[in-house]
Amino acid sequence: MRIVLLGAPGAGKGTQCKKIIKKYGLKHLSSGDILRQERAEGTELGKKAQSYMDSGALVPDDLIVEMMAGAISEAGDVGFVLDGFPRTVNQAEKLDKALEAKKIDQVINLIIDDKIVMSRMTGRRSCPKCGAVYHVKNMPPKVAGKCDNDSAELIQRPDDTPQVVTKRLVTYHEQTKPVVGYYEKTNTVYDIDSGQDADQVSDVIFEKLDALVSA
Ligand code: AMP
Secondary structure (H helix, E strand, O other), X not given: OEEEEEEOOOXXXXXXXXXXXHHHOOEEEEHHHHHHHHHHOOOHHHHHHHHHHHHOOOOOHHHHHHHHHHHXXXXXXXXXXXXXXXXXXXXXXXXXXXXXXXXXXXXXXXXXXXXXXXXXXXXXXXXXXXXXXEEOOOEOOOOOOEOOOOOOEOEOOHHHOHHHHHHHHHHHHHHHHHHHHHHXXXXXXXXXXXXXXXXXXXXXXXXXXXXXXXX
């Protein structure tokens, strides 16, 4: 199965992807995670991406397309879920070319209100040591500011501050939302209300993907 998961930043793409790959044994290809890894390793790509990411802008298409084409070919034939890519119509067109005859089987679009995104993202905190993710209101750690697993000081991602989230939402509406229209021309796009509980969202996704697997 080849799946594209679309949605605004903070719509829960990462959370849903983890659930999908666990159930269907697919590869999770997150452009944001790969970029953060490149930055952590101090690679050329990571250095180039840094300023765009920290300001809430998109990293240039050519860099992203090359990076994701590499990740897709490494994934081999097991199938994948794309998370955060494509984020522009140009990226979607290039992805189609790179996949050649292998078509995307399902596009899932997580729909969420901007106000919910703002509250979800600005409240998000993560552990720099083990990667655990918390939310100051919705999923607080046992001791404020400390990771439950290893007591490390929790941090806020530089792109989760209110100013950068505002910019990321503008970027999403201007550049990424048109990707939904792009896929509507050739694929069935499955819209899901992502303002509900994560387990409710995944139940709906699983129903759809189960039908696809048994078709
Ligand atoms: P994410 O974790 O998916 O929200 O991505 C974090 C940041 O990485 C974004 O705000 C962009 O700066 C950059 N990024 C991730 N994926 C892409 C993409 N497909 N195209 C351009 N920039 C991207």
